[in-house]
Amino acid sequence: MGLTGGIGSGKSEVARRLGERGAVVIDADKIAREVVEPGTDGLAEIVAAFGEGVLRADGSLDREKLGSIVFSDAARLTVLNGIVHPRVGARVQELLDDVPEGGLVVYDVPLLAENKLAPTFDTVIVVDTADEIRIRRLGENRGMSEADARARIAAQATREERLAVADFVIDNNGGLAELDRQIDEVWARLTST
Template identity: 45%
Template sequence: MLDIGLTGGIGSGKSAASTAFRELGAVIIDADQIAREVVEPGSDGLEQIVRTFGADLLDPQGALDRPALAEIVFGDDEARAKLNAIVHPLVRQRSSALKQQAAPDAIVINDIPLLAEGSMAAAFHLVVVVHTPRDVRLKRLIESRGMVESDVRGRMASQASDADRSRIADALLDNSGTPQDLVAAATALWRDRLKPYADNLAAARPAAHASETVLDESARQRALARVTFAAAAVDDAATTTYLDETTIGVRPSDPGNKTSLVRRFGEAGWFTGDPDSTAPLRSSDPRVPLDLHIGDPSAR
């Protein structure tokens, strides 16, 4: 399946983008919704929070008093780290279970508000960022949600910057226009990149890349980060680097790891179009014309 990370700053319209992708056929995994589920009354998550922060965080019905918890962790890095250490593993566990229920050829959209802050980009096949200028987000949040301007600015300041999110973005969805504009942008991305990529993954084949496609440095670094992340799952001592502008090299710490690496890279979207086992793997992403060489670089 194609595993996509979707993110954006507060007020960017990420939920509207999720809705558009759902209507196109995506499986949506909402991290915020799951984070609420894993701390419901009677859950292990809520029990851990009470042990850590105290029973005063329970309302009269025994549910988590979210505003009270927010007051504790907002602006307190240590308290927020403790909360994240409780909630994040539970969210990952539940998200993984939901993915296992999806069809092998599904396009899974992981709606994650703090994807950039959590340094999770390399774990996904692609990252899509919903981008809306700060002044537009500010205006929308004040007018549509009734939020106080100072609160909005504080929330924005606590999140990753637009530049930080742009650096991890494989695709930007501009939401500075109308809702119809956002749907049109999501539909075009689905048609031109997500669906072809998902089809290639399902068929275990590399993409037919246009020879004139050239990656910029940011895209090259994102590709290298994903390869490094995938390799570490099999061989945490493997080294990865660019051998040239179109080829990433992976040197296993043990040559015997090559078969396992090939299998793991297949899950990450890299396949060979040649039955010859010495052929390089190639990206199945139609926008990433890269080869992947496993072994001694001098043997290419």
């Protein structure tokens, strides 16, 4: 199933709590970071292809520097994707191979609505949160200015676009007890089928 929600909605928290209930959570963005951590063959191959200049002083990948190289050169982006995507695919397959019979897999997909991916999932869960609450959270939790938070929200799908693809909606405008109650309800419905 797919899990999505706008920036600052609490999607990652919902994913974590679904994982605590037994779901296998697959976060492709997180996996993409893992496969290029220091010491991995993924990072070594990136350095071989793009040079030492894509490393930070601590030996980790400087994503901003690499991005400035590949996003202005389609051929270089193809090289990067050829390094990262097979490793992400292999790691996702490892996770899927470990799913017990009848287990639930949750794909954490930030841009599910934007990329029109809803039809690729049997079920879509949308974490829905009012924009003003999201703006406050982004300021408190990520140190983001109100203007930056509003700009990022505006660049994503609207709440209405996300809700239009939802099979389940988790309203995350309240506290953690209310969030857990809703997750328990969705979990019960998903595991009873």
